[in-house]
Amino acid sequence: MGGKGVEQDFSKAVFYYERSAETTKLLEAYLGLARLYYLGRGVEQDYDKAFLYYSTIDKHKQHPIAWLMLGRMYLAGHGVEKDLVRARNYLRKAAERGYVFGYAYLYVLERELGNACKAWLLKWKAAILTIRLKLVNGEDIRLRSS
Numbered sequence: 001m002g003g004k005g006v007e008q009d010f011s012k013a014v015f016y017y018e019r020s021a022e023t024t025k026l027l028e029a030y031l032g033l034a035r036l037y038y039l040g041r042g043v044e045q046d047y048d049k050a051f052l053y054y055s056t057i058d059k060h061k062q063h064p065i066a067w068l069m070l071g072r073m074y075l076a077g078h079g080v081e082k083d084l085v086r087a088r089n090y091l092r093k094a095a096e097r098g099y100v101f102g103y104a105y106l107y108v109l110e111r112e113l114g115n116a117c118k119a120w121l122l123k124w125k126a127a128i129l130t131i132r133l134k135l136v137n138g139e140d141i142r143l144r145s146s
Contacts, residue, residue: 010042030057031065038069038078047079065144068094068102075109084109095122099142100130 014036020029034053037046051073057066071090074083087109095102103126110119133140 010036012042014042027057027061027063030054031063034066034069038073047073051079064094064097064099064102064142067091067097068099068105071102072105075105084113095125097142098129098133099144100126100133101144103129 013032017029017032017036020026021033030053034050034057036042037053038050039045050069054066054069054073057063058070067090071087071094073079074087074090076082088106091102091106091109093102095106103122107119107122107126110116110122130143133143
């Protein structure tokens with residue numbers, strides 16, 4: 001999707017991720033496709049396809065980014081019926097693996113449910129974890145939101 005000396009071309013990224021997913025079944029191909037469909041980059045935004053790819057990852061590999069995104073989708077009702085119980089379960093799994101945005105979206109969820117104290121505690125956990133991770137490695141994957 002662009003990088004050192006490579007022009008950013010989302011349409012080509014979709015093509016190569018699809019080929020890789022079909023031929024190698026690599027986790028990174030499914031993650032890339034899911035992200036592109038979720039964001040609508042190189043393809044028309046399609047939450048149903050994004051959900052399908054993230055769910056495939058969850059079934060076969062169980063990956064924190066897939067958990068984070070499935071939680072976000074259930075929280076917002078993107079591609080699925082809004083379900084705060086499922087959202088909490090996925091987001092909690094991502095947070096337990098140290099993903100900052102797992103805590104951040106749990107904060108949003110708890111705030112929506114009216115659990116102000118629990119929400120603020122989660123917000124503080126996200127802030128502290130962010131500082132710790134940035135001090136060690138500002139490029140840590142656990143700082144990514146998708």
